[in-house]
Amino acid sequence: MKKQNPKNASSKQNPAKALRKLQKRLGSQVSVDEDSCFRASLDNLRLSSLPTAVVHVQEPQDVRIVLKLANKHGVPVTTRGAGTSATGSAVPIQGGWVLDLSRLNQIEIDPIARIATVGAGVVTADLQAEVEALGLFFPPDPSSKKYSTIGGNIACNAGGMRCVKYGVTRDYVLGLAGFLADGSPFQFGLPLKKYVSGLNLRDLLIGSEGTLGVITSANLKLISKPEKRWTGMFAFKSEAAALKAVVGLFKAGVSPSILEFLDRQSVGCAEAYTGKPIFAGQPRSAILLVELDGIPVEVRAQRKRLLDYMLATAAAHREARSELQAEKLWQVRRTCSQSMFSIADTKLNEDVVVPIEKQAELIRYTIALKKKIGLSTPTFGHAGDGNLHVHIMYNRASESDAEKAKAGIQQLMQKVVELGGVITGEHGIGLAKAPFMSLQHSAPEIAAMRAVKKALDPLGILNPGKIFEPFEVWDHDLVDVKLPWDHR
Amino acid sequence: MKKQNPKNASSKQNPAKALRKLQKRLGSQVSVDEDSCFRASLDNLRLSSLPTAVVHVQEPQDVRIVLKLANKHGVPVTTRGAGTSATGSAVPIQGGWVLDLSRLNQIEIDPIARIATVGAGVVTADLQAEVEALGLFFPPDPSSKKYSTIGGNIACNAGGMRCVKYGVTRDYVLGLAGFLADGSPFQFGLPLKKYVSGLNLRDLLIGSEGTLGVITSANLKLISKPEKRWTGMFAFKSEAAALKAVVGLFKAGVSPSILEFLDRQSVGCAEAYTGKPIFAGQPRSAILLVELDGIPVEVRAQRKRLLDYMLATAAAHREARSELQAEKLWQVRRTCSQSMFSIADTKLNEDVVVPIEKQAELIRYTIALKKKIGLSTPTFGHAGDGNLHVHIMYNRASESDAEKAKAGIQQLMQKVVELGGVITGEHGIGLAKAPFMSLQHSAPEIAAMRAVKKALDPLGILNPGKIFEPFEVWDHDLVDVKLPWDHR
Numbered sequence: 011m012k013k014q015n016p017k018n019a020s021s022k023q024n025p026a027k028a029l030r031k032l033q034k035r036l037g038s039q040v041s042v043d044e045d046s047c048f049r050a051s052l053d054n055l056r057l058s059s060l061p062t063a064v065v066h067v068q069e070p071q072d073v074r075i076v077l078k079l080a081n082k083h084g085v086p087v088t089t090r091g092a093g094t095s096a097t098g099s100a101v102p103i104q105g106g107w108v109l110d111l112s113r114l115n116q117i118e119i120d121p122i123a124r125i126a127t128v129g130a131g132v133v134t135a136d137l138q139a140e141v142e143a144l145g146l147f148f149p150p151d152p153s154s155k156k157y158s159t160i161g162g163n164i165a166c167n168a169g170g171m172r173c174v175k176y177g178v179t180r181d182y183v184l185g186l187a188g189f190l191a192d193g194s195p196f197q198f199g200l201p202l203k204k205y206v207s208g209l210n211l212r213d214l215l216i217g218s219e220g221t222l223g224v225i226t227s228a229n230l231k232l233i234s235k236p237e238k239r240w241t242g243m244f245a246f247k248s249e250a251a252a253l254k255a256v257v258g259l260f261k262a263g264v265s266p267s268i269l270e271f272l273d274r275q276s277v278g279c280a281e282a283y284t285g286k287p288i289f290a291g292q293p294r295s296a297i298l299l300v301e302l303d304g305i306p307v308e309v310r311a312q313r314k315r316l317l318d319y320m321l322a323t324a325a326a327h328r329e330a331r332s333e334l335q336a337e338k339l340w341q342v343r344r345t346c347s348q349s350m351f352s353i354a355d356t357k358l359n360e361d362v363v364v365p366i367e368k369q370a371e372l373i374r375y376t377i378a379l380k381k382k383i384g385l386s387t388p389t390f391g392h393a394g395d396g397n398l399h400v401h402i403m404y405n406r407a408s409e410s411d412a413e414k415a416k417a418g419i420q421q422l423m424q425k426v427v428e429l430g431g432v433i434t435g436e437h438g439i440g441l442a443k444a445p446f447m448s449l450q451h452s453a454p455e456i457a458a459m460r461a462v463k464k465a466l467d468p469l470g471i472l473n474p475g476k477i478f479e480p481f482e483v484w485d486h487d488l489v490d491v492k493l494p495w496d497h498r
Numbered sequence: 499m500k501k502q503n504p505k506n507a508s509s510k511q512n513p514a515k516a517l518r519k520l521q522k523r524l525g526s527q528v529s530v531d532e533d534s535c536f537r538a539s540l541d542n543l544r545l546s547s548l549p550t551a552v553v554h555v556q557e558p559q560d561v562r563i564v565l566k567l568a569n570k571h572g573v574p575v576t577t578r579g580a581g582t583s584a585t586g587s588a589v590p591i592q593g594g595w596v597l598d599l600s601r602l603n604q605i606e607i608d609p610i611a612r613i614a615t616v617g618a619g620v621v622t623a624d625l626q627a628e629v630e631a632l633g634l635f636f637p638p639d640p641s642s643k644k645y646s647t648i649g650g651n652i653a654c655n656a657g658g659m660r661c662v663k664y665g666v667t668r669d670y671v672l673g674l675a676g677f678l679a680d681g682s683p684f685q686f687g688l689p690l691k692k693y694v695s696g697l698n699l700r701d702l703l704i705g706s707e708g709t710l711g712v713i714t715s716a717n718l719k720l721i722s723k724p725e726k727r728w729t730g731m732f733a734f735k736s737e738a739a740a741l742k743a744v745v746g747l748f749k750a751g752v753s754p755s756i757l758e759f760l761d762r763q764s765v766g767c768a769e770a771y772t773g774k775p776i777f778a779g780q781p782r783s784a785i786l787l788v789e790l791d792g793i794p795v796e797v798r799a800q801r802k803r804l805l806d807y808m809l810a811t812a813a814a815h816r817e818a819r820s821e822l823q824a825e826k827l828w829q830v831r832r833t834c835s836q837s838m839f840s841i842a843d844t845k846l847n848e849d850v851v852v853p854i855e856k857q858a859e860l861i862r863y864t865i866a867l868k869k870k871i872g873l874s875t876p877t878f879g880h881a882g883d884g885n886l887h888v889h890i891m892y893n894r895a896s897e898s899d900a901e902k903a904k905a906g907i908q909q910l911m912q913k914v915v916e917l918g919g920v921i922t923g924e925h926g927i928g929l930a931k932a933p934f935m936s937l938q939h940s941a942p943e944i945a946a947m948r949a950v951k952k953a954l955d956p957l958g959i960l961n962p963g964k965i966f967e968p969f970e971v972w973d974h975d976l977v978d979v980k981l982p983w984d985h986r
Contacts, residue, residue, distance in 0.1 A: 194942030213701030
């Protein structure tokens with residue numbers, strides 16, 4: 011892969027000298043060995059681009075040192091948490107230095123104000139465990155939460171399954187501290203519930219994938235932990251029937267905390283993998299998984315409302331009577347995801363969103379697409395938000411498969427935008443979705459975004475090559491590597 | 499007042515020619531008469547600066563026409579809803595043209611997806627009425643809601659009383675449509691619950707007070723209307739006791755939908771005005787007003803928890819047994835606000851925020867400040883958020899009063915920032931708070947904000963002179979005018 015230098019910084023470029031200075035300032039916190047550089051070269055997209063050094067940040071001020079030097083010498087800087095990003099947003103695609111923030115893992119909780127102040131490297135699930143021990147709740151739950159860091163969640167505005175009731179990561183961020191591209195410290199927002207002073211750069215940074223600044227800590231809003239949960243699973247003869255029920259549930263006044271959909275292709279994969287149907291006598295059903303939460307009386311009332319509607323429309327159903335049974339129902343969802351690799355060795359996971367009422371039309375399209383391109387298109391996801399993960403499965407070694415997959419993704423994205431949807435609901439753009447930016451946004455909209463990027467990072471040193479630059483993942487080899495979250 | 503032309507556009511400046519072109523394009527939608535220009539010259543700050551024309555926008559495309567001409571001829575453009583802003587953010591301080599969006603008042607509601615799509619000119623209370631008729635709820639409730647427009651609410655990220663439970667305007671905005679400074683149309687975000695494509699300019703525009711773009715419509719998130727409400731009022735011997743109870747209620751697990759505080763100065767004003775104590779036998783108490791809402795069983799459980807705590811700490815209490823009684827309790831809050839004008843003819847209303855646990859310290863300071871400057875400092879506000887309205891009352895004709903008030907505000911703002919707070923929680927910066935920007939934000943933070951402003955509005959035509967420019971309201975005469983929301 012050709013490495014490009016940041017455009018405006020080439021005159022000052024002297025990478026070897028810059029590295030020597032960096033090592034002089036930060037000593038053993040700077041790794042340049044092959045193994046460290048390889049580990050920092052990729053994320054869950056599995057596209058590797060080696061940095062020249064990895065800086066293991068011990069305290070926020072280290073970031074300032076790195077950015078000052080990077081500015082002076084025109085070195086690209088890519089910030090990294092756990093590397094769970096699905097789009098290559100954590101890949102140092104133009105080389106340079108990687109800022110590894112995973113050691114910034116302090117957690118402080120104010121249970122009265124209900125605010126947590128956490129380092130960017132705190133693992134999402136660790137925060138959730140600490141918070142829940144105090145009877146509080148931090149709802150954002152990306153599927154990578156056992157590994158992903160809060161900094162990464164904020165950089166990508168991570169979602170998850172609970173967004174239908176509780177919203178996304180952005181909805182829980184009150185303040186951000188960190189460093190601007192030139193190394194100046196910033197605090198945008200504070201641990202306060204109301205704040206309208208000046209332009210809101212806090213929310214501009216959220217979801218900017220490390221292209222506008224480096225976030226070292228965050229003040230997060232916490233809420234009450236739901237007292238009770240209920241989980242149920244429902245089978246439908248068709249995707250259309252299941253997705254009609256999603257709309258019907260909202261009409262009936264049900265407010266689920268989770269509302270997940272699995273299409274028949276996904277269910278078929280899981281059933282082939284485990285060797286038995288999920289609903290006995292109802293193989294290859296489309297499935298809805300529903301969680302309700304709240305105070306017990308509210309959960310009971312919601313359950314009644316839900317069952318009144320569902321028992322008239324679903325082909326079969328199952329309720330969890332215990333935590334263990336609930337866990338078994340959720341296992342179905344996880345098995346679907348893993349079992350898809352029985353179809354082919356590579357999974358393209360597109361996190362598109364369409365209006366809730368248009369989901370049935372999207373699924374008709376994915377089924378038609380399967381026939382058209384001859385590749386499986388199993389789809390599941392967060393039907394309560396209209397946020398469906400459409401997968402295209404293909405074998406990496408087959409050039410013809412890859413061409414079909416590439417064409418399929420392009421057509422899918424066009425369809426999503428036609429339906430009034432968005433090309434990404436929770437993964438972000440990174441490298442993988444850069445080709446579709448112009449489908450979603452007009453030229454003046456993109457020009458406005460680029461102008462903002464240039465205003466905050468005039469030398470283009472922060473995560474260069476992402477979001478706006480032309481990139482085709484297809485032109486690059488992906489690496490075959492086992493990452494901590496791989497269970498296949 | 500001297501009018502300044504936007505700095506970068508002076509070479510192209512020909513205001514008379516520009517106005518002729520504007521009139522040719524938009525005909526009778528352009529008003530240049532004295533009366534129209536005066537009405538568009540001020541907001542609730544009551545500082546008047548005349549525009550040369552007011553454009554009554556009939557459809558969004560009119561905005562494009564205005565901005566194209568304004569760019570070509572370097573004319574300042576200030577966007578306006580109802581003009582309820584408390585900070586001068588709607589005042590055309592550098593003259594030019596005012597865009598009046600009040601006719602963009604369409605409302606469309608999708609009750610299944612729970613999304614409203616509304617014109618920028620929709621009056622907040624009108625939207626709330628339509629939404630509540632469908633059993634839905636749009637919580638943001640600035641005190642000006644009977645007059646304020648959604649566009650203005652978004653431009654200032656308006657708050658209100660319900661934020662302690664439901665958050666601020668920003669939390670309900672999914673998508674924004676409008677025009678960039680150069681007249682290009684934009685759609686940032688969509689009527690979808692998840693959206694992470696590209697840089698988030700939607701939230702950058704929210705709260706930017708019309709300095710970055712012109713918002714013509716918004717997609718707003720709706721929630722379920724609470725089934726039941728309960729209101730209670732509690733008297734305390736001192737501010738310290740009342741504000742200790744605020745912390746105590748949170749510790750006790752109470753989740754109020756409203757939690758308002760009135761200090762003894764405010765209560766004293768109301769009691770002098772009505773001629774009787776709010777709590778018989780307990781004159782000049784500090785007061786907490788609490789609303790609970792939700793499903794009936796939840797409200798009952800919360801009420802019990804609240805009363806268990808309050809009856810042990812409050813000096814007296816009163817519960818509303820009906821809607822009418824609740825309205826009477828809220829009347830107390832409103833009377834406090836109006837009755838302050840019995841102290842002096844001018845009210846400085848500072849919407850500061852401090853951490854919840856620091857509110858008692860802030861009130862100790864406002865009482866000390868009263869003694870120090872010899873002006874009343876009645877304070878009430880949203881104690882559940884730490885968002886207190888500190889007022890300094892003075893007589894406009896008295897130069898010495900004005901000097902004391904000016905010094906008092908400066909000291910108050912310093913104290914707020916020392917306490918870890920913010921100089922504005924729901925009003926924004928506008929003109930009135932511009933002198934305090936450097937108390938709140940570091941020079942690099944302000945430079946970053948200004949760089950973003952310049953990136954999106956390189957000619958500086960959008961609401962010039964606001965947020966970042968040095969300005970002292972004290973150097974300008976305020977006008978004595980009755981505005982629609984004046985009830986004194």
